[in-house]
Amino acid sequence: MKRFSVLLLSVVMCFALLTACGSNGNNKPSSSPSATPNESAAPTDSANPAEPEVYENGLPKDEKVTLKVGLWESGSGRVWMDLAMAEFTKKYPNVTFDLTSTPTLETILEPKIAAGNDEDMFDLFMPRFTAAGSMERLVEAGKLESQDDLWDRQLPDGSGKTLRSVISDDFYDTALSLGMTARVPVVGYTSGLFFDQKLFDEKGWNKSPNTWDEFVALLEQIKADGIIPITFPGVYAGYLTDYVFNVLQFDLAKANGSFDTYLKNFRNFDGPQLTTEENKEAWSRMYDFGKKGYFPSGVAALNHTQSQMQVMQHKAAMVATGDWVGNEMKESTPEGFTWGFMSIPVTNDPNQTVFVNAGVGDVSFVIWKNKPDLTKKWAKEFIMSLYNFEIQESLAVDAGSYPGRLDYGDDPARIEKLQPTQKAVMEYSTKHNVEYISYRRNFGLSSPEDGQSQKMISELITAVATGKKDPLPVLEEAEKLKQAAIAKDRP
Helix, strand or coil: CHHHHHHHHHHHHHHHHHHHHHCCHHHCCCCCCCCCCCCCCCCCCCCCCCCCCECCCCCECCCCEEEEEEEECCCCCCHHHHHHHHHHHHHCCCEEEEEEEECCCHHHHHHHHHHCCCCCCCCEECCCCCCCCHHHHHHHCCCECCCHHHCCCECCCCCCCECHHHCCHHHHHHHCCCCCCCCCCCEEEEEEEEEEHHHHHHHCCCCCCCCHHHHHHHHHHHHHCCCEEEECCHHHCHHHHHHCHHHHHHHHHHHCCCHHHHHHHHHHCCCCCCCCHHHHHHHHHHHHHHHCCCCCCCHHHCCHHHHHHHHHCCCEEEEEEECCHHHHCHHHCCCCCCEEEECCCCCCCCCCEEEEEEEECCCCCEEECCCCHHHHHHHHHHHHHCCCHHHHHHHHHCCCCEECCHHHHHCHHHHHCCCHHHHHHHHHHHHCEEEEECCCCCCCCCCHHHHHHHHHHHHHHHHHHCCCCCHHHHHHHHHHHHHHHHHHHCC
């Protein structure tokens, strides 16, 4: 028995030794330790992959993205845009830009939309179109990404302020006017009559009339001195109505005590739009000016730069345009020329409210919806970056635009950097009871009848401004088409 026990023990030990030797290599059981007691047992990469690096905004650092951008290069130029892209790429080096910048963006944009190739389409672009209602149609078709989520986002400047907190109510309401935030306004504008202050001083002309009679007397004096009182681009005749005379209806409504109701009806397309007593009176006054020869006889052939050049050459005293004119014409501005500004007072009450047309500038971007999620997220980050003071200042100084941030003026040094045209508007505002107003609507019209109505009005302007056509019959006809469009398009 003793001999048998020793033999059995030897067999068991040998079997154990052979089993241990055979456990090397691929036959190693999964429960076996992978390290000796003196080694760390760190997990392998395949078992626990490292988390990707992200920026403070939560977007990945290692995924390269190229944003295809369509920029309408208007009179404001593109210096601000070049700065914005450079600063953004510096902060987020994985993001690059493929920029198409042109003053005729619509000739590229509209064919891209019609082609329906999402891959070839811009990721974000300025909504510049030739056809009325194009923006509304894109929203209705679900082609544009909602930017509603940006309002509660904190600005990237570290101030802790949200985007909504630094945006005016009018800007905000305008952005939501189509039922969603299809675009976020980055700057605004003002418009009216701009002139050379030096010429007015030399001639002894009134640079800041307080009443309607004073304004008419100014035009008579200018005409008597052999200079055209008011010029505008007949090629883009809407400069005269949109930037000057359309605002008179609100002045008149304010004067007769019906402003709140009038504005509500205007915003919501309630009741008459073109044939209100206030609007007809505004057109009648423009017609009277036309018959008196206060506008150029050959205005139909003038484009916007040519009409603005007339003021610089002192062939005309005032031009209907926007506050971007200083930047747009800076290369042609004579030495000593200083832009001045006025709007038209409509009553003989020197304390009347004088409305100045103001609104959302052309600097805003929409995002094409059918794009990769990461691309759209980076597009939103870029839009938010445009509210950094450095970019807002460039928009004011280099582009000649009104900054979109309400707190821009908290620093007096930034105010001092504004271009002369913006300063001129501010100076005018200190001398008059000015109220800024935009022509925004609470919904858009896209029916063909609205396009026909707008065409009739557009073609009417130069005929009225040259005293050749009474506007009232055309307003009546255009109103019928407008009302038909409203009936079709009302939400």
